[in-house]
Amino acid sequence: MAESCRIIALGGLGEVGKNMTVYECGDDIVVVDAGLAFPRDEHLGVDLVLPDFSYLRDRASAIRAVILTHGHEDHVGSLPYLLREVGVPEVWATRLTLGLIKSKLDEHGLLRSVELREADPDGPPAELGVFRAEFVRVAHSIPDSVAIVLDTPGGTILHTGDYKMDHTPVDGLRTDVGRLAEIGNRGIDLFLGDSTNAERPGVTGSERLVGEAFRQLIPPRTGRILVASFASNVHRMQQAIDVAVEVGRKVCVVGRSMRKNVNIARNLGYIDVPDETLIRPNELDEYAPGDVMILCTGSQGEPLSALVRIAYGDHPAIKVEAGDTVIISAKPVPGNELRVHDAINQLARDGAEVLHQENAPVHVSGHGNAEELRTMLALVRPKTVMPVHGEFRMLAAHARLAVEGGIPENRILIAENGSVVELDESGAYLTDNVESGVTFVDGLGVGDVQDVALRDRRHLSEDGVLIIVATLGGSNGSVGRPELIARGFAEPGEPLLDEMRAEAERVLDDLVHEHVTEIKLLQEHLHDGLGQLIYDRTGRRPMILPVVVEV
């Protein structure tokens, strides 16, 4: 029997977020990345969105390892849930990624449930059942990112992870183009490549450009400097810290996730900051505004983040005022633009000058643009290309780049979450589909938000709610005058309210007359009668909650 390998993306295709790819060969499975997505507006009130683990749950005993390409939430965020629900013997990741997930797993009480193994780009490959995994350094917006070369009985696969071709990265660790070319010479049968910036022409700026901008913008300023970025952007924070040290400002790190990451990165030697430079938020009062720099979370305008609380005068230790400068050193993730704009407006109203990517070069992307993707394809020269990590338009743009680079059109696979790709000596083909939905994390529970709950929330937000409370009187079976509470579709004092009350009374009287005293039936009739009336008058279908109580 010819050996083949099945490749199944459970997340990350047709979306930016929750990356997770299953590689399956006989009785062995290796999973690359276990990410999560942040909810979009249609997932009202849900905290997190995870891939659907059903496919893995059914094959848990086959899983040899999870390999993580880097420490971003869209690649590691669902790991605790995967470990708890499915169980995995080993997790392989580079040193910083391991440091970040250790703290995450510790918070979830899962540290002892899995063996953590260090992936070393300079070390020997990992042997995982029938698979052999090599790690190749790539530059990205978090240190210690790797691409993975997976040798499988069906052929050799390159999974790029997130990357850019930064030739002057802050840590000097460039994308290892020499190694990629070597791997290309060995022959890559299937290439799964990051498509995030495939639509953008040219080359992404080097991370070092942001450092240069900091060096120009920060020294002449005399007020407080606040720098908001992603808590995982270790190099960005390092570059801000370097300028603070040069100009003699103390640095205060604010926001739980940022403090945590700075500690982890410092302990592992990924951030270099002198002890005497760091101060605590409660020490800020002892320094003049011009002597401090505040690194904070909130670059996405997250409602409870440090920057947003500061902007709205709601932070216990920090305020901004005229003369201060706020640098938003990140790009809003699609969907967060309005919140970021609100935060910028509020900071401006407080008197601060706000620098962001539209008025100053204070951010560069962590993903390669079109020319970099072309370079990657030219180095690797894969037989088959499968664009991953991106919305459909980004995958399509990546596919076009591959065709322009000489990959035959029939050697490009545009797959979706749940698509099954089979790779064997004859090539790689889309063959099947598996279940690949989403799982919601709502508060503390996983997967307990059914579609019904989401439908109800949408319903409430769009059409409002009507609560009808009626009492069913003891021995004589009479009904009291119903109380109505309406929100979202009828203004107080509107004639509709009186009309609804009259209708509720009529419905109840009719039923009691017919000796119907079954509470459930009374509630159903109230629901239907008032629903019809409201729809006739307003064209809306608010959620109607009839409550009939026996007294």
Ligand SMILES: [Zn+2]
């Ligand atoms: Zn990333």
Ligand SMILES: [Zn+2]
């Ligand atoms: Zn990513």
